[in-house]
Amino acid sequence: MPVANIDLLLLGVSHKTAPVAVRERLAVEPEAIAAALVELTALAPVREAAMISTCNRVELYVAAEDADRAAAELAGVLARRAGVAVGDLAEHLYQHRDSAAVRHLFRVASSLDSLVVGEPQILGQTKQAYDAAVQHGTAGAVLRACFEEGAFRVARRVRRETAIARNPVSVSSVAVEFARQVVGDFSRKRVLIVGAGKMSELAARTLRTHGATLTVINRTRARAEELAQRFGADVADWNDLQGALTTADIVIASTGAQRPVLTLETLKLVRKARRGRQLCLLDIAVPRDVEPEVGKLDGIYLFDIDDLQKQASDHRAEREEEAAEAEAVVEEELGRFVKRWRSRQRGPLVSALQTHFHGIARAEVMRLSGGVDDKERKARLDIAESLVKKLLHLPMTALRDDDPDEAVSLVQALQRLFSLSPMAAVPASEEAPAGSDANVDKKATGS
Amino acid sequence: MSTLTWHAVGAYAIAAILYLAHVVGLRRGAENAGRAMLAVGVALHFADIGVRCYHGTNPISSTPEAMSLAAFMIAAVFLLTSLRYQLTAAGGFAVPAVVALILLARLAPAEMAPPTAAAIPEMGRLGQAHILLATLGVAVFAFAAVLAIVYLFQDRSLKRKQLDLAMARGTPLETLDRLAHRCVSIGFPVFTLAIVTGAIWVARLGLLHGRGTLRPEYLIAVGTWIAFAVLIIARVGAGWRGRRAAWLTLGGFGGTALVVAAYFIRHAV
Numbered sequence: 001m002p003v004a005n006i007d008l009l010l011l012g013v014s015h016k017t018a019p020v021a022v023r024e025r026l027a028v029e030p031e032a033i034a035a036a037l038v039e040l041t042a043l044a045p046v047r048e049a050a051m052i053s054t055c056n057r058v059e060l061y062v063a064a065e066d067a068d069r070a071a072a073e074l075a076g077v078l079a080r081r082a083g084v085a086v087g088d089l090a091e092h093l094y095q096h097r098d099s100a101a102v103r104h105l106f107r108v109a110s111s112l113d114s115l116v117v118g119e120p121q122i123l124g125q126t127k128q129a130y131d132a133a134v135q136h137g138t139a140g141a142v143l144r145a146c147f148e149e150g151a152f153r154v155a156r157r158v159r160r161e162t163a164i165a166r167n168p169v170s171v172s173s174v175a176v177e178f179a180r181q182v183v184g185d186f187s188r189k190r191v192l193i194v195g196a197g198k199m200s201e202l203a204a205r206t207l208r209t210h211g212a213t214l215t216v217i218n219r220t221r222a223r224a225e226e227l228a229q230r231f232g233a234d235v236a237d238w239n240d241l242q243g244a245l246t247t248a249d250i251v252i253a254s255t256g257a258q259r260p261v262l263t264l265e266t267l268k269l270v271r272k273a274r275r276g277r278q279l280c281l282l283d284i285a286v287p288r289d290v291e292p293e294v295g296k297l298d299g300i301y302l303f304d305i306d307d308l309q310k311q312a313s314d315h316r317a318e319r320e321e322e323a324a325e326a327e328a329v330v331e332e333e334l335g336r337f338v339k340r341w342r343s344r345q346r347g348p349l350v351s352a353l354q355t356h357f358h359g360i361a362r363a364e365v366m367r368l369s370g371g372v373d374d375k376e377r378k379a380r381l382d383i384a385e386s387l388v389k390k391l392l393h394l395p396m397t398a399l400r401d402d403d404p405d406e407a408v409s410l411v412q413a414l415q416r417l418f419s420l421s422p423m424a425a426v427p428a429s430e431e432a433p434a435g436s437d438a439n440v441d442k443k444a445t446g447s
Numbered sequence: 448m449s450t451l452t453w454h455a456v457g458a459y460a461i462a463a464i465l466y467l468a469h470v471v472g473l474r475r476g477a478e479n480a481g482r483a484m485l486a487v488g489v490a491l492h493f494a495d496i497g498v499r500c501y502h503g504t505n506p507i508s509s510t511p512e513a514m515s516l517a518a519f520m521i522a523a524v525f526l527l528t529s530l531r532y533q534l535t536a537a538g539g540f541a542v543p544a545v546v547a548l549i550l551l552a553r554l555a556p557a558e559m560a561p562p563t564a565a566a567i568p569e570m571g572r573l574g575q576a577h578i579l580l581a582t583l584g585v586a587v588f589a590f591a592a593v594l595a596i597v598y599l600f601q602d603r604s605l606k607r608k609q610l611d612l613a614m615a616r617g618t619p620l621e622t623l624d625r626l627a628h629r630c631v632s633i634g635f636p637v638f639t640l641a642i643v644t645g646a647i648w649v650a651r652l653g654l655l656h657g658r659g660t661l662r663p664e665y666l667i668a669v670g671t672w673i674a675f676a677v678l679i680i681a682r683v684g685a686g687w688r689g690r691r692a693a694w695l696t697l698g699g700f701g702g703t704a705l706v707v708a709a710y711f712i713r714h715a716v
Contacts, residue, residue: 167610167611167614174610177610177614178605178608178610180619181601181605181610181613181614181619181620182605182619182620182621183619183620183621184619184620184621184622185619249621272686274686275685275686275688276682276686276687276688276689276691276692277621277686277688278620278621278624278688278689295606298689298690298691299688299689299690301605301606301620303608307608310608311608311610314611
């Protein structure tokens with residue numbers, strides 16, 4: 001959003017427009033962000049810059065004096081970084097300006113533009129991008145308004161008021177949630193990983209982050225020890241499978257066995273030894289590691305890969321539905337943001353207009369009050385001031401009017417009529433209604 | 448009913464609606480507002496009981512008064528527990544039960560208000576202790592029963608792989624099982640003392656007035672005591688938990704409710 005005649009410009013690629021082969025070339029490591037920001041702000045038209053770089057997107061948000069020139073120069077920077085010709089990169093690049101750029105930022109921070117809609121990481125990544133810009137002195141009034149007063153607030157509201165992020169959508173997070181509903185907090189719970197394959201590793205990683213204590217059991221002890229070492233887990237002997245099942249709260253089974261390794265008979269014995277304690281079995285192996293009849297036992301809760309995938313898929317569909325509500329929140333907040341910004345922009349114009357009129361009135365009173373005493377001069381000044389206030393009342397009210405089209409013409413008319421400084425101007429590009437031609441996505445020409 | 452009582456009932460009713468709205472999915476996040484309203488209801492109810500005490504109506508002087516006290520205890524225990532555990536679904540059962548209990552107590556026929564026992568001059572400390580302990584025991588068992596109901600629903604949802612329903616109820620199975628057991632463990636000695644004091648009290652009354660009739664509620668009370676004793680022994684000895692423990696808790700509370708109902712009906716007719 002503009003300050004004076006500065007535009008907000010967004011240029012970037014995302015999972016929607018570019019394959020990973022392009023994205024990985026443009027991605028910037030956290031330690032290289034500072035240099036990248038300095039490089040961007042060194043470009044002549046760029047006044048402020050922030051960069052969001054994740055595995056799914058690389059986006060540059062800049063406040064620039066000459067948006068067309070800035071867009072061309074930024075495209076050049078990105079092309080050099082990717083090691084391709086500007087023309088080759090152009091087909092993957094998208095560009096938004098002013099309110100369209102703000103809308104895009106709001107959608108990104110609210111996780112509406114994410115690969116998995118509603119995923120929570122993007123808000124943190126957006127905050128990191130802004131913090132880096134602040135830390136390296138490349139964020140000013142424009143980016144501060146867009147990120148701090150806009151994007152973060154919108155993202156919080158979307159999460160609070162919609163169910164977009166309520167339910168887990170990945171198989172591993174669904175598994176974690178099922179387990180949580182059975183055994184509660186993981187901090188004092190023991191998880192038994194049966195099998196030391198790739199899936200076991202993923203499961204171990206997920207549960208480790210939730211504070212669970214891990215034990216690995218595998219037919220080949222060496223592989224179990226290897227996995228255990230990586231996650232600081234204990235190792236149990238395969239011959240003591242029944243004992244390990246008895247002490248566990250959650251079991252993740254993912255062996256490569258062709259027949260179930262956890263049979264109904266075994267689990268009946270385990271259940272008896274557990275003295276009724278609830279047990280959650282997550283069978284993520286194909287073929288299955290746990291006999292399906294086990295799930296009928298009282299106190300034992302069995303979820304196989306189909307259960308987890310179906311739940312994840314249902315949740316993804318729910319999120320898509322919730323996304324419509326979230327989009328409405330984004331539009332509402334965008335409208336408020338633009339209005340607030342416009343009001344802030346008009347402040348100096350109002351002030352300039354008042355100074356202009358009061359100055360004329362005062363000068364005229366002084367000019368015509370050569371032979372009068374102080375009291376009379378003060379009375380004349382008061383009358384003149386009062387007259388100016390009354391004359392300006394209607395124009396001021398009209399200037400604060402919400403109608404964007406009228407406001408544009410009034411601002412421009414006032415500037416031209418009274419030769420006021422363009423400091424407070426609200427450029428036409430910002431005033432264009434959301435979705436109008438002026439703000440519709442434009443593919444960078446790369447010129 | 449006094450204005451204060453109506454205000455307490457109103458706050459409880461709003462809390463009940465908010466908890467239910469959260470549970471049935473009408474309004475996610477209503478749980479926090481429900482808890483705040485419940486806190487208001489508990490405060491008003493406490494004030495109501497205090498004011499009645501000040502005007503000479505002892506909270507254990509009659510079945511309706513004791514029921515109101517039990518409702519207050521259930522609400523207070525639930526409120527305190529919900530500060531530590533997420534008990535969304537339990538709120539959907541416990542708070543409406545509180546509303547029903549307090550309404551039943553306060554809208555009971557006027558002839559019940561004087562009393563089961565207060566009018567009996569020889570009620571004495573023993574009679575008061577019996578009613579107070581019985582009230583406390585009923586409240587704690589009622590809370591355990593609510594947790595058992597939620598456990599059974601939660602168990603069914605998880606057996607049917609309905610994660611959303613389980614998440615909406617908000618309390619893991621293990622937590623529900625542990626809390627219900629804790630309630631029964633607290634309620635059982637209280638209820639035991641209530642039965643012992645009640646037996647001695649009734650025996651004394653019988654001796655004084657020659658009213659030694661063995662009423663059905665005495666037998667139900669003993670049956671209830673046995674059910675809870677079996678539950679505690681079976682959990683410690685044979686590891687009875689989960690569904691079986693939940694059903695036995697409900698059975699035990701059913702007996703307790705029958706005893707209260709018997710007293711209520713006896714004094715209402």
